[in-house]
Amino acid sequence: MPPNQQQFYGPQMQGPNQQTQQPYFQYSQCNGKKKALCIGINYFGQEAELRGCINDANNIKQFLSRQFGYREDDMVILTDDARDPRQIPTRDNIASLSLTLAAMQWLVRGASPNDSLFFHYSGHGGQTKDLDGDEDDGYDEVIYPVDFQANGHIVDDIMHEIMIKPLPAGCRLTAIFDSCHSGSALDLPYIYSTEGKIKEPNLAAEAGQGLMSAVSSYARGDMGGVFSSVTGLLKTATGSSQKAEQYARATKTSPADCISWSGCKDSQTSADTQEAGRATGAMSYAFISALSQNPQQSYQQLLNSLRDILRSKYSQKPQLSSSHPMDTSILFIA
Template sequence: MGAGAPPAPPSGQQSFGVPGASQIGYEYGPCTGKRKALLIGINYFGQRGQLRGCINDVKNMSTFLHQRFQYKREDMVILTDDQQSPRSQPTKQNIIQAMHWLVKDAQPTDSLFFHYSGHGGQTKDHDGDEGDGYDETIYPVDFRFNGHIVDDEMHRIMVAPLKPGVRLTAIFDSCHSGSALDLPYLYSTRGVEKEPNLAKEAATGLFDALQAYSRGDLSGVASSALGIFKRATSGRGAEERAKRTKTSPADVIQWSGSKDSQTSADATEAGEATGAMSYAFIRALSKNPQQSYQQLLTSIREELAGKYAQKPQLSCSHPLGNDGHPLDESDMEFKF
């Protein structure tokens, strides 16, 4: 490590307590073993909502991984909708099969990398682990016929099977992607774990109640008041459920292009069509490959500041600050 670089993550088993569960153990990935990458870029040629930069994102990311972080071309699976081979098309079946390939036989110290650039969305949550009541989704090229892929399924395939000490880094350059892997620990640029925004939810419900009252709609007032209570209690309950059921003994980090409630830009940078998040991630790490988690989140946001409204997010399968204090620039170096 060069001068001034953050320290490496601690070795060995780490543990912490979760309300309603016993002590949970996990291990940071030292990233010294085998490397594998799955890169997916979908422009949706000829479909409504066609994008321009997603395939470029995958090409840029594969070059970046190969040149800067020693990922071998033969250890990458690339699915894009400009390829002729049916097996290389980003269909729902191919994507799910490739996700299984990515994590198959992963051992402690291995580094896995997942990158998705394409459309994202939301659908109603049915298992109670989403504070806003919606699961996040990604859209394969054949989604109009075969449907989307939900965050619960992506977590089940790519996160749940991983052993302690395996690192999975996931990049989602898509709309509504803040919790696209269902990782229960979300961090701010101040290095503080984010809590559900219950005050905002309550304010929304209060506004609805006042609107109903002004119309003389007393049943609407009661309904909105009940909604305030349900949003507040379900938001907290969903967060606790997610921590009990979605925490992993592995070392899983997700960088996403936007909050769950936001869209992500299909942009143009340096004369090339690109996803704003993919561009910012590569540019930030190219400028300084040795950054802490907090530094990198700040650097990515700075690359987009003033040009895009979206707010990239950092989420993890375990707490990052094991000492109970916020992260800062002296905390662990991010690597993959």
């Protein structure tokens, strides 16, 4: 189980009145309030209509109730087949900065230590140019509300601002993103490998991938792809990947206990598929399957279980990220 006490890490610094200060966080015991927000968008009648996302939202809702004791009264479900206009996953209903009743704001309102908050999104995801320098690939991740064509996407910086920044130390937020390009969709700065270690930028590998991407883009006649790949190569050569990571850790680290499971890397897509004869997102299916088969798993074990379930049929690689350095050998609870 997660330890109760505050966890200190990083360098010690001199604070006011010559007091020694050090970054810290606190694990949630997940024995306080439980609230969940599940969003599933099939985009009925739109060009890139999906099939399994509404099923995902309802399946996760049932799973949270059965596995972790969430009450139906403490869950908000937004799907584009809802009859209540407030339950349609529009941009305003999900995360309007001007509406205090928006679902993301509802999820974190009144959060306390040892609470357990759960966010699930199944729908389209994408990328847009990073404007504040916290992304080592130069792109922010976004999700697409059902009305994105009229009202735009929701960028990861906004989701972080709404759902991570207000949380106190010791409050848990567990997020699942079953969407394309979702590896860092909540801007949590510590990403973990299947060995349970923090991933660091591999500048040599990034440079190699950039070169290969430029060559293949040129072979396809995609000069825009050549330009972006070469730009990435230059960025890697100048070390801006490391600068972005340092900036992200300086500005996006939190004393709260925030965890994100995403269906794929930032550079990958997530499958909308069929399992057991029903339309579903591959990541949502894998998450429910892994914990149904073995509810007692560490974070590292669960990440490997998700990878194992998806490996045989899909190229996507689920990612685990956190708002703080964590011990991935402790039990995953929600």
